[in-house]
Amino acid sequence: MKKYFIALLIFSQIVFSGCQTQNNIISEEVKENIKSRVDNSENTGIVVGVINSKGVTYYNYGVKSLKTNSPVDENTVFEIGSVSKTFTGILLADRVVNRELSLDTPLQQLLPKGITAPKRNGKSIKLYHLSNHTSSFPGMPNNFTPANSENPYADYSIEQLYNFLNDYELPRDIGSKYEYSNYSQGLLGHLLAYKKQMSYEELVNEVITNPLKLENTRITLNPKMKENLAIGHNSFGFEVENWDIPTLAGAGAIRSTAVDMLNYLAHNMGLKKNDLYPAMKLSHTKTATVHNSLKVGLGWHILLRDRLEIVWHNGGTGGYRTFIGFIKGGDKGVVVLTNSKNAVGIDDIGFHLLDATSPLTEPKKPSIANLINIKIRNEGMEVATEIYWKLKESQSDKYDFGENQLNDLGYFYLSKGELENAIAVFHLNVKIFPNSSNVYNSYAEALMKNNEKEKAIINYKKSVEINPDNINSIAMLKKLGMNDGD
Known part of the structure; x- marks a missing residue:
């Protein structure tokens, strides 16, 4: 499940007589x-x-x-x-x-x-x-x-x-x-x-x-x-x-x-x-x-x-x-x-x-999604998945393997109409985070867009099973004709 917001965010070389560029201004x-x-x-x-x-x-x-x-x-x-x-x-x-x-x-x-x-x-x-x-x-x-x-x-x-x-x-x-x-x-x-x-x-x-x-x-x-x-x-x-x-x-x-x-x-x-x-x-x-x-x-x-x-x-x-x-x-x-x-x-x-008292944000670890995206583009999903598991086991401290990394990548593919890649990425994320209500909801959303209704229902139900308050999954199940107890 992901919300999209569209907004503009909450911005000739100058020479002064006798002045030169200062080398120590940017620390x-x-x-x-x-x-x-x-x-x-x-x-x-x-x-x-x-x-x-x-x-x-x-x-x-x-x-x-x-x-x-x-x-x-x-x-x-x-x-x-x-x-x-x-x-x-x-x-x-x-x-x-x-x-x-x-x-x-x-x-x-x-x-x-x-x-x-x-x-x-x-x-x-x-x-x-x-x-x-x-x-x-x-x-x-x-x-x-x-x-x-x-x-x-x-x-x-x-x-x-x-x-x-x-x-x-x-x-x-x-x-x-x-x-x-x-x-x-x-x-x-x-x-x-x-x-x-x-x-x-x-x-x-x-x-x-x-x-x-x-x-x-x-x-x-x-x-x-x-x-x-x-x-x-x-x-x-x-x-x-x-x-x-x-x-x-x-x-x-x-x-x-x-x-x-x-x-x-x-x-x-x-x-x-x-x-x-x-x-x-x-x-x-x-x-x-x-x-x-x-x-x-x-x-x-x-x-x-x-x-x-x-x-x-x-x-x-x-x-x-x-x-x-x-x-x-x-x-x-x-x-x-x-x-x-x-x-x-x-x-x-x-x-x-x-204002030097205003802190710099510490750079984050690189997202694993960036690397996986490159591998999907160049070598396909199967190779990308193998590389993901190897890196997660051997270099877990080098990349950000958080749940939202692949989830965001899946939604990007979804926004581009690349359903096959989106479904594959969401499916991988479900395997990685089997106790997350959100990843099942996301996977189900992609399946729905691909007209795979039965699979979508299974995953929406799993999402609600993990989190009974997942409003999006509950609403989708009702929309699909699934009543309580079905």
Whole structure:
């Protein structure tokens, strides 16, 4: 049994006159931690960039693709996911600074004729509510039903965006609670561009990327970006599709490099002066509280640690994770990019580089599922199974042999429509963990998809026998006409 969540996650080399790259900014501890993550197959490639008033420094380890083994570097292109929200926040702040809009401008004022924003107790949603996640909109709209789970935002239309808005009833008072919302940020980005009669990408390029000379920060990949693109990978080392986010682009559609992201940070920090700096400063200003140590600006989040204020955001798409942040009023900014989706993430690296008291996550043992996946692909299930048992007996301390390793691999095969591999992996997991209710449920689910009803019933029953409270298995047995005592 497994639940799937689709979301964007909870982010030209800069040269200063007379300054050189600093060799000791990224410690050996951080470098060894990064090496371990890549060598243990937690990540495919990681790029770290650090900036201060003395210059910039990078550390790169790993590859763009496991197939080509081309190394990552500071010019490698990654999807930055929800770091795009900081661009959307700056776009709003720029309109405010130029007196075209106010933070208190009602959402309704930007909507096309015939579209009505919901109200609550007579109060209206303001633009800043969209930017700081207090609009009372959900994380994702209830009409978000992707045709392709590997590129989930691609077919979400403007019509759906507006239909949800027209039909939605706010569950609580506007501004009363923080709820991270891709919908609200995507809506804000769309409307800011709509009012300028532009696409979101055109607006970002006109206001931010072109003036700041962020030449490799785009939604649409130019030829150079295509050449330098890191391929996204899931936690098993499978290559995954890039995400297309046309309607909700303001929530997470941008791609970029470490060089450009450090340039972006330099302008946000005031290390490089530009006409956008007043808008950038406004976007860093606290407008809402998540809890005592976490505030929200416009797009950006602000973490309070002792006397430090860290302005930051992270990001994630199907095969990428990103972190970007800087010390407000201080002299350090950090970007971390990886072309891997995994449970650990890379936020801890970014926070540690900004505040050494923030701990690094210890790299985990490599998942046995990664190796088994490779063996299945190259040598078949029979050979992979033999290798699994041998390694479990002789190298149990080297790999993570936990129940969820093969279970997650089975579900990945299931999502790809590879039923034979999925069933074989789930069956192996049942043999390894014969006292787990969950593995029988998973095996039964795959059997059902393969129209093996009788076998599925046997395994659902076994799941309930081990855990009488396994709701999913109980529900499936009832659906299959199995009553208590059958």
